[in-house]
Amino acid sequence: MRAIQYAAPSTVEDAVAILAEHGSDARMLAGGTDLIVQVREDARDTGVFVDAKKIPELMELSVNADGSTTLGAAVPCHQLYNDAHFTATYPAVTDAARIIGSTGIQGRASVGGNLCNSGPAGDTIPPLIVHSAVCNIAGPDGERTVAVEDFCTAPGRNVLADGELLVSLTLPKPPAGSGSHYLRFIPRNEMDIAVVGAGAWLQLDGDTITAARTGLGAVAPTPLFVQAAGDALVGMTADEDAFAVAADIARDAATPIDDMRGTIAHRKQLSYVLTQRALRGAKARAQGGSPTNGH
């Protein structure tokens, strides 16, 4: 049994000071849906819980003058899918926000927390990658930004140094004619962690793909930005042949492991299938429709 400390700073500066003082013994607490469970199960030893929810910048959800969106690191999932502008603009992110945990969990769990937990299967990370999100980080040495695909470094690890915290994410305004989709495979229909997750974003000019990004979860030590798949699609007609090319690249990019949630062969196959399905969904949305092949 050990005593723990709880801090509830109201400014980023105060949070940085607390984090810097306690080093790796301190941890930011947003919804707590990962952190509290991990500490209870002895999977993480945390002595100082720093509540994120009293800091305005971490709870902000707003559209900037240039059309980009600032998503505070502790904004809970339910706020995203109840926000019509956000849902219409970053549908892959809300696809993920809707399937993390149960409705109750979605009232607490945040996208920023999901990213900082840095699990390879984190559902919101491939969608953030395909939407080119940027992490806004504050620390003892000031502020810095990191592309979201560069944020995670290993299972449960990321670029945050002692004393640093994720303040918010900036999601650029998607161009006209674009759409995105995220879906995952789970063996049941609820209450599971992704065996594989796939996100895709497409920009179309008529039937021609002018820009594309895809991402995968749970097939590598970190969520993957599969840049080659998106690059290969540029200039191609958005049809099944093109999606098969991208899906092949995604399958090759996946370097999964065998564990209690899936096998290497199955995860490779799912990387292909889900990339294909995510692209179909992204295309449907780019054309003003909605995905038809499940979530």
Next chain:
Amino acid sequence: MAIDTRVAPKIKHHDEEYKVIGTRPIRHDGLEKVTGEARYGSDINLPGQLHGKVLRSPHAHARIVSIDASRAEALHGVSAVITSADLPDPGDKLTTGGEAPGLPVKFKSANMLARGKVHYHGHAVAAVAATNQHIAAEALKLIDVEYEVLDPVLEVWDAMKPDAPVIIEDLYTAKADGTTAEEPSNVAAEMLYEVGDVDAGFAEADLVVDREFTFGVVHQGYVETHNATANWLKDGHLHVWCSSQGAFTIRQELADLLNHPITKIHVVPMEIGGGFGGKTTAYLEPLAALLSQQTGHPVKMAMDRADVLKATGPTPGGYVRVKMGVTNDGTITAGYANLAFDAGGYPGSVVGAGCRCVFAPYNMPNAKVEGFDVVVNKPKTHAYRAPGATHAEFASETVVDEICRTLDIDPVEFRLKNSAKEGDWQLAQPPYPRIGHIECMEAARDSAQWQTPLETAPGKKRGRGIASGFWFNIGFTSSVIAKLNSDGSVTLLEGSTDIGGTRTSVAMQFAETLGIAIEDVDPIVADTDSVGQTDVTGGSRVTFATGLAAHNAANDMKDQIAEGLADLWDVAADAITHADGTFSANGNSATVREAAGLLEEEGVFPIGKNTVTPTREGGAFAVHIADVEVDEETGKVEILRYTAVQDAGVAIYPPYVEGQMQGGVVQGVGWALNEEYVYDDDGHLLNASLLDYRMPTALDVPNIETIIVEVPNPGHPYGVRGVGEVPIVPPPAAVANAIHDATGLRMSHLPMSPPRVQAALAAQA
């Protein structure tokens, strides 16, 4: 989603009409359970109580070199640390009671606290008592155990190899011919059942199908984790409150394990949050008792979910081979089966029960069945709802489906033609009494689902499967004590812990026999000091056996009332008639209520009682139909529609019967599609959580349609057959046969999880 409240169809094959039986009254335990007033084991809190926790092995197979608890004992707030050295040496004693009596107590004792060796990951090594759970948890980290790690053996086919590491060094196979092996091995027992001439039978066959099947370990998945509170008084009386399927069985195990007189042990059964066979034995009770004895305080213990999955009694994985021979007109000529089941870390799997069930739905003139009970480095396995039958009949019903496909015979017609019926041979048992397999099959054939062609969908692989299931059920001993109160109501004490709603189904039989309203009976699940001997709630036996005891107790009470009235009315007791709850003689008449009042004035308070050990439990059959859709790209199987048909004998309380049928299907579907223990090569269980041990959620099963068939059991006054277990038997085969119909694949391993189905599809292409 609308709740389907329609009354499900019931098909009666008898003419009996009852007043109480077959009705749908409000269940006696309903209100207190939905309001949270019902008391479960964890609701027990005693003054001065300490909290106990268990240290578990991090290894699957290791020798314990030393245990040093001195650092834990020095921690402030720690009152006691126990190891196997604190348990008495059981010598050569054998177990009694429970579902599998006759096993050496030394194995059960070593499973409570490892003796010299750990046999599986999670095996209990030591236990502590401390002033609170946190200190107890901290103390566990301060117990220094030195292990010499040994190679683990995880699967039966490896454990049976001649060069396999022997887990129990003095285990000699008990052979089927009654002899004992000369060299130790991991095979605890061999069994052989034979009838007719199996070689001649296969020689007569035009088609022989011979297939092998393998199984992962599955857990019962009850919601309430194991818990126990013990208070060992200075005079030696031991009081235990626990969540178990049988208070008398726990009492017997405590007596065996602790070498303590049974008269000094008092076990109080609390309400139980599920058991399914997994709560038929003690885990925490002896530890809490020992810790209480050593500290002089009550000690409370509870497992967390990981403890439950790692270290209680899941049901075996293993191997089944089934070979069946048929003539071209679809007549079965012979069957052979070979079953090898995980016993887990100590002997005693449910393989014998699997042997008895593998060919049970069929009239098979020539059959041979061999069984092997094999020790491996996994938790000691236990019963799970029709234990062994699901494995066995997954194999045989898959083979039957393949035969039907090959010969192009309708699977319903094949089963009707070959069905077991009254008078047919039954493995290791007297010939079948009246049974209802044919009636179930006919009801399935006539069901809405079977009569509705499967809707096709473009680009979707859909299929339909059907399978039969059998479970023999159990009799065992039950007791009831019924007290007539002065207002005509009855307090009914029964010893069967109520898992499936049995206090109501037992009370309904009492009310029917005495001729009173169900609302006038107050059924109580009594403790071991307050009612006669009652064996475990298991084998689907309570509504059958405890119901029979209630019926007999009602007749006893009826006789006593008649005797009392005879004095009042000045007639001979046997001149008094009883009909519809009214006693009459010589122009006098009195209802039970009126009689209770009259007798009270005379100082007469009838107590009806009965203890009974019935053996004519009858068998239970079920036929299930599954419609599935297979995602060819991912291997995921979706259940589209499901119908469960079952012979209940006579359904005492139909909503419970339907609930058992639906619950069995859900567990069977989970076993079919996703549930299994995942181990690494070193024998560590990797998925000891409900996140990764994937039981179905409400979104994974459709509404399950139920059809109750009533073919009365001739061995019970109201025709009752046990209903709780057989519904888990057909689902894996029904789903497998539907997957075959959809894809052409024959799956040979449970679970048929998405990676396996997808790999099979890839291999097929």
